[in-house]
Amino acid sequence: MKVAVVGGTGILGTALCAELADRGDKVLALSRGRGALSDDVVHRAVDLTDGSGLSGALSGVEVVVDASNSTPRNAGPVLVEGTRRLLRAGAEAGVGHHVAISIVGCDRVPMPYYEVKVEQEEAIAAGPLPWSLLRATQFHNLLDWAFAGAARWRVSPRGSARLQPVDVAVVAERLAAAAHADPSGRRPDLAGPQVRTLSELALAWTRARGRTLAPLRIPMLGKIGRPAREGALCNPAAAAGGASFERWLADG
Secondary structure, three states, X not given: OEEEEEOOOOXXXXXXXXXXXXXXXXXXXXXXXXXXXXXXXXXXXXXXXXXXXXXXXXXXXOEEXXXXXXXXXXXXXXXXXXXXXXXXHHHHHOXXXXXXXXXXXXXXXXXXXXXXXXXXXXXXXXXXXXXXXXXEOOEHHHHHHHHHHHHOOOEEEEOOOEEOOEOHHHHHHHHHXXXXXXXXXXXXXXXXXXXXXXXXXXXXXXXXXXXXXXXXXOOOOHHHHHHHHOOOOOOHHHEOOOOOHHHHHHOO
């Protein structure tokens, strides 16, 4: 099967391209820059913000998996307007299945980036292609990046927000399975093995990295804070296998 992975050079995209290639698929990684790809993955340069490269890159593609991401500042142009361009190009190229990744609880926590993800979901559901959509919890890599960023200021976040981080390899496996299945709309959520508070996760990170940092309390107030404290970004019933955050850190 010929599969195009949009955002194929990102953290999730790279893992997904490798997973699909291991399953015997012909895999195209679509992104602006080539990144580090294995020899069995072909790169095609595309840009979701203006649609350049999409029509040629999708020729003969049977399934598109959209693993693209964006900074909060560019989220709308990339994830909403770019999704509409991608869907139109896919319909014109005869793509039979559009698979996308979203975030558990994005419709329950009114952060600007999450609101864009909801708009993206709506664009997919209203689009011209048969589709499947998987919501996953935060990746271990995202927390590692956030804690490392705070550590540059010699602080470690503390807060009561509840999170359920997941190994990106597990997400890649689930998306690859969706790509090989028939379009099914909203698929069951995918979450990590443990629900932990922000404080617990940050402490695990500082111990694993051997850092001594000043604790910095992150207030969890208002419309964002309450659902985050109550676990809106988690789904214990969707807990999957894969490493816990502590195990992931220990494994390097």
